[in-house]
Amino acid sequence: MKIAVLREQASGERRVAATPETVKKFAALGATLAVEAGAGTGAAIADQAYADAGAAIGTRAEVLADADIVLGVQGPAPDSLAGIKRGAWLAAAMNPFGERAKIDSYADLGIEALAMEFMPRITRAQSMDILSSQSNLSGYKAVLDAAGEYGRAFPMMMTAAGTVSAAKVFVMGVGVAGLQAIATARRLGAQVSATDVRSATKEQILSLGAKPIFVEDVKGIEGEGSGGYATEMSDEYKAAQAALVSAHIAKQDIVITTALIPGRPAPRLISDAQIATMRAGSVIVDLAVEAGGNVEGAVAGEVVEVHGVKIVGHRNVPSRLAADTSALFSRNLFNFLSAFWDKDAGKPVLDEEIGDAVRLTQGGKVVNPRLLEAAL
Template structure:
């Protein structure tokens, strides 16, 4: 089985879907790995490292010729995959809902497209979860970027010239990214508070030494929403939360927003009027910018000053840490494929009735088969 690793063509992409470590592991399974020349350059992985690990390095046509598995970060256009075998597995983050035409093209080309971002959040799939691995790094980077734009120190400092008060950081949304943001801000010495609509996150917030900020008189979600995500709240809860946020963010120096709802625009957490209550010099990092933003006025990939507040529309922060994000992504892909690898057949065998396979398989036999796409 030949595995092709492509150089990413998406604008601004710095990651690669394999590292020398995973090349060696695939080789140990009996696979042949081919890497497109220059694919790892922005992740600080030269072609020589891949060659030393046993991969063949060449141009795209050479890499794709006869490939039965294609690894990618972002789903390429079907026209970029000429030369791959019919029935080849295309494995990566394929953005199926927003790139439906590309999914149709994969089906037409005879590719079996596997969207890793739709990996079920179940115990045996944790090591395959690209969203968690990339969100972890993004949560860390959001705090670092916020700290870089904040014109004051994070920790309390007692000096002969006086005391510097610690920064106050408020994290909105306590998933993987939010938890890492809390931990990072705490490590930097900030006073941290956090909120979420899921009541089960209260203990997680406290376990990291942060203060939970919750709507007390209106019920949120008891436990988790579907797949560990939050769902939309009632109007009553949204109103109570808005009032709570308004009173709290006015006292904060840095706010990190992380709230996402799968398949829908990001929920609005902070209005322009609420933003205006923050102190001049404060910073807001909107990690949901790519999905429309949690903050009114957010533009993905752009930074703006509004009411004296710096508003950062964070866009795919994992890209700004290409070496580490590539390593984690690559291990996610290897963990998935190796879990289904059949040594006798020398390839992965994906059972139709497996929960993981059903969750991520978009196309098969020339057709789009995933129910989330066929229903739409």
């Protein structure tokens, strides 16, 4: 069983899908590892570290040759997979809805593409969930990015020259990234409030010492979809939420938005008119900018200024903490494959529940139900 680890070729991608730690763990299962030269450079991992862990270092063609499983962070361009054998597994984040043509090309190559972001949110798959591990650090980094753009201190400071007021931070969307953003802003000494369309998150917000901001007069709308994700809200709820946010956002120094809906554009949470009510020097960080953005006027890959407010739209936020996010991503991949490792067969054998959820292509066809339904 040969496992290949590719060097990422996507612009700005610094993460890597395996570390020396996971190389050793895969070797302990009986696999042989081949790592493309320079794969770990962006995450501060030298080729020699992989070699010391037992991996062979080679060119892309060399590591792909006869590989049974190929690991990546982002799904590689199909034309970069020349020489991959039919039936090989490719495990990575695939962006299946946004890059359907790439998935079709994987089917044409005859490989089994496994989308790690389609991992079901069930208890036994928690350690395999790349969305959670990467979002966690994205929420942390969002607060640091906001602090870097904000021209004032976060905590209240009492000095002989006077008192510095604490920054007011508002987090919109209380998933994994939002919860970490709340915790990080609190650790930095800010006054933190948060909102979400899922009423169940109110207790989580309170547990972190933040103030929940929720629509109270629209009943029977929980906002909870399958797998713990938010769902699209009714027009009545949207109107009530917009009014509440408009009143609250004008008083905030920093706003961090994290709202995503799988398979759909990110919901618009903040309008230009709402931005205009914020004081000059305030900061908004849009973590959903690559999915269309939660904030009107946000630009992917840029920090722009609108009405005196900075809107931060960094791409690929997890890659901005490449060493740590690579370590977590690679453990997610190892936990996934090792959980199904058949010692007698010397390879992983997926079960139906998780296998059917993550498998996009098989036998030269696109087989994932979610993708097939989206195409109708």
